Amino acid sequence: MTPVRTVSPILVVGTGLLGTSVALGLRSQGVDVLLNDASPVALGLAADYGAGRIAPATSATAAAALDDAEANTPKIVVVCVPPDVAGQVVMEQLTAWPDAIVTDVTSVKAAPLDYVREHGGDLRRYLGSHPMAGRETGGPLAGRANLFLGRPWVITSHAETSVQALQEIEGLALDLGATVVNMDAEAHDSAVALISHVPQLVSSVMAAQLLNDDAGASALAGGGLRDVTRIAASDPTMWNQILAANGPRVATILRDVASDITELATALEDMSVPGARRIVADHMIAGNQGVARIPGKHGISQTFATFTVMIDDAPGQLAKLFSDIGEVEVNVEELQIEHAPGANMGLAQISVLPESLTTIMDELRNRDWKVAE
Amino acid sequence: MTPVRTVSPILVVGTGLLGTSVALGLRSQGVDVLLNDASPVALGLAADYGAGRIAPATSATAAAALDDAEANTPKIVVVCVPPDVAGQVVMEQLTAWPDAIVTDVTSVKAAPLDYVREHGGDLRRYLGSHPMAGRETGGPLAGRANLFLGRPWVITSHAETSVQALQEIEGLALDLGATVVNMDAEAHDSAVALISHVPQLVSSVMAAQLLNDDAGASALAGGGLRDVTRIAASDPTMWNQILAANGPRVATILRDVASDITELATALEDMSVPGARRIVADHMIAGNQGVARIPGKHGISQTFATFTVMIDDAPGQLAKLFSDIGEVEVNVEELQIEHAPGANMGLAQISVLPESLTTIMDELRNRDWKVAE
Structure with missing residues (x-):
């Protein structure tokens, strides 16, 4: 039996899918979890759902006035709020709890770090994380204690990160069953542009072409189209926030995608031109090689x-x-x-x-x- | 109990995935199935697998010389060969069996029809089909009697098609459990450009971007990227044949895709420009609406x-x-x-x-x- 690394209590700010999952996972290890959310409904649901107890104090000063001050003063704050407010909420939590380590779990990492740096936050106590896990549904009731089990959990430490802060966040990720991956914020944001943000937009653009279908072609759709367009059903508002924080990196890859597609279109316009078939084959072979780089399961994986x-x-x-x-x-x-x-x-x-x-x-x-x- | 519509014997030419599936499906209805394939190995495997019996004669003249001539003279020939030889094999079968209805099951329909017309084939007896079913693996052992169950089966009749020919091919599709969809060959080819050929290339191009990943980003891949790139593992040679027969229709849609992606890239390069966020949101909303046009379930089968x-x-x-x-x-x-x-x-x-x-x-x-x- 591995001992639990995370020291109680911890505070989860934002009880949506990720926050509730963090809380449920830590609760299942016996960690005392405090909960906070701007929405009383989401907060109440998460608490009813067994994710922890509603935090009686929202700052160290307020907690100090309580009888059980120590039990209500978090050692770690995990900020699980939408990307557009992540930096701001991290700053607020750094200020509210001057002795706590603060992390956030949003999917873009350079922007909140820049925000905290610009606003003079204590960078020894803040480092970002990005657990690579999710579900198609959101909200506290979608939360799962095992959401992070076996998934990569990126930790973006930086020059000012204290060893203690790094170890505590690594311990929390390990307690949740995740695999820790260390990257700097810039490398992380380039990685997610490639493996998450660009695929999202490519899927959306592909699905949007179906709006030009006047002949009922969509009714003939098979598994291939369904797979390519599944994530096109994602929430535009949430994605606008994510993409706004990673625009230039995403744009660079999109330009490459558009250029490849244009080259294919030119070749396909007349496949009798010498070399045209070769161009189409080369793009598909590159696709074969690219998809083979994705580890693990993939329908029937090419690596097996x-x-x-x-x-x-x-x-x-x-x-x-x-x-x-x-x-x-x-x-x-x-x-x-x-x-x-x-x-x-x-x-x-x-x-x-x-x-x-x-x-x-x-x-x-x-x-x-x-x-x- | 619905009576079987297909009259024995039928001949399946080409015992790959589709041919073997047609044969197994008809065999399970008690139809007598003759098999033929250019590859003796594929032919032997399909016969061993219960798909039917190896045809003792490959033309009406040869069959007439047999004791059981009628039992070896097909009423319908189903051509299940690769797209680049479909027109030619259809012509050969029309000539070899002057009383049989001939259909083919390749995924592009204008090209084989044009071929038969140009070569003076009997167009009353030929009409194309395209069962919208497939698997990631090929070959006779991938064949399934239920491959077409509940799937659309497009029948591309044309001005010269005889009513009898149409009814016999419709009956065969219905016997295999498919849903008949009537379209002309041009409309079919536009439809599959949109729902099959363009998604294939978009998936390939997306997967190919992973070859530019020097930082190990692919290791962080989640379900979204896996879905979008799953069909990028498809066989480039087979797809070259399909795309060569539908190039201009595919190219037109690819130009639209490239234009949308370029517009997104421009917006993402500076999301602070007024209107940029709106452009990104509009593309994602169009994606939401497009994917909603696809009937039925997405992702992991809901039935388990x-x-x-x-x-x-x-x-x-x-x-x-x-x-x-x-x-x-x-x-x-x-x-x-x-x-x-x-x-x-x-x-x-x-x-x-x-x-x-x-x-x-x-x-x-x-x-x-x-x-x-």
């Missing part, structure tokens, strides 16, 4: 080797397959079962590391399974 | 309930999980493993039918697994 096992639709066959796979000392990365109603069999698609492919296929063949690559 | 099992990264733990799942008498629909680098645990996401959720979660808890919804 996949094979298929045929299963009779008889009872107990799937159980036998699971048990046989269990005996083979190979890490299964992904396993997908398909029941084919027409055929009298099901198929299990199994992904493993490429170097394990022969072993597991041979072992399953030895156990009388029909196996195909 | 998913829960998470935490696995220690110790040897044998995954094997134990598989073996324990094998003991529980619940059909696992999908199982996905995530290894969180850095964290000392992995997560298995397991999908089951909603009514089985409580059972399997309880059974796994009883076996000391940490389980969460």
